[in-house]
Amino acid sequence: MVLDTSTYVREGEGPESEHDRWGEQIQRVAAMSRDVRSVVHVMDRDADDSGLFTQLIEQQQRFVFRLAHTCLLDVAVMNGAGKLDQILTQLKAEVTGDVELSA
Structure with a gap:
């Protein structure tokens, strides 16, 4: 649903x-x-902005966006990581899905 x-x-x-x-x-x-956990924001590379990325993380939003480049992040907010590619390696992925089973 959009x-x-x-x-x-x-x-x-x-x-x-x-x-x-x-x-x-x-x-x-x-x-x-x-329930923010039921929403996934999907954005193009024009959304690639450290302020927007920090906002999404702080609000515990789920998101997918294409990166235009790796960017510097707020070290205090991002647990010491200085660049986006460094913090992405620390993130935990959560995948859920529904599977239909037949008898």
């Missing part, structure tokens, strides 16, 4: 960046859902 989607059209150099728009969309979806 809870929110938006299209971003670049029209010159505006004050708003695309990763700011991703952050706004994450907040809209969070306001709709009672």
